[in-house]
Amino acid sequence: MKKLIAAALASIALCAHADGLQALETFVKTARTGRADFTQVVTAPARQGQQARTRTSTGSFEFSRPNRFRFDYRKPFAQTIVADGRTLWLHDMDLNQVTARPQSQVLGSTPAAIIAAAPDLSSLRKDFDLANAPDRDGLQWVQATPRVKEGQLTSVKVGFRGNDLSVLEILDSFGQLSVMKFDHLQLNVPVPGGAFDFKPPQGADVVRQ
Template sequence: MWVRHCLAMPVFLIVAVLLAAFSVTRAAGQEGSAEAEDNGPVAGLTHYFEAVETLAGAFRQTTRDETGEVIEEASGHFVIARPQRFVWDYRTPWEQLIVSDGEKLWVHDVALEQVVVRPLEEALGVGAAQLLSGDLSRLEENFSLTAGGEDVVILRPTDPAWDFQRVQLELEEGIPVSITVEDGLGQRVEVVLRDLTLNPDLSPGRFQFEPPAGADVMQGS
């Protein structure tokens, strides 16, 4: 069982892996699709993922229900490094730390002194795990990547049974500054990124997690 206040997971996790997944495929030496090589926001996003290996900044997360009403707001800081490593440090409205070391996902609810740990791919669900595959040909087979405006890229899975149905990325000078994820039930999560630092020097230990003394550690299911 997950801890209290899971902050819109697994939708939230799509945001984290999107900022790292394409860099994995480009790092493997694959060539981009003809569409990605066209001028426009898709090409700009491709360039970003080719150039960025680590990313750090602050975020503001807003979750809306099917009517558009805000049901949750949160904020904090994050760091990401390929492949598959990230830390999302929620500070409001409660303290929660989410850490991936590339193999396991740790969720620490500070107030409840609870930690839940799961294998990363199991926690992500089908759609997000596919993004982390590092196989560009599979990515292009299972997702459509199109321009949704001058500075907007739309990502849609071809399988309607996946964990999300539409992702919108807004770019500013080729850098993602807003990511909106829509699931199949009408829920929408928008994450606005700010104070970004590209390719900061991050120690591998930044993505290791040791449960605090006295915390109740549970295996997720």
């Protein structure tokens, strides 16, 4: 009986100290669909004689693995980003402009590939060096560093609470830090396929890259 109790306690201890890579692997393997609300705070580096500037956005996020996701920014400006499996669409409603890019050319080394697109960890390792980062703020962290150094993305840190996605921290080559926090996360819930359909609004200026 003592051995059984000791084994159970050891198992609990291992689960309690699961690292970020374990959490990421579990999330990628088991989270086939999901939705959440998000708050994003972008901080631009301070210029000489000026303080750092921040801007805050809020919206919602949905995904269906692999390769389909949708970010709907609502405040302060309406903007939609949709990956339908073939094309990555960005719709700026204030400008009434739509940008379309082949998804296969741009998605692999983006933060969205980590949380919504990649089917498994081995796929992510083709584009990122993955490593555990120290626990912080009650979360387990993974640092993802792009293998291609010429892009605008410098690093991504992903924070998990247990196996649930909690925070993305994105640092770009200009020193700009974007922190996206997820709330009301629901995993493996029905997400209508139509959520990832996008048709440019009539009269919108469409730029294909």
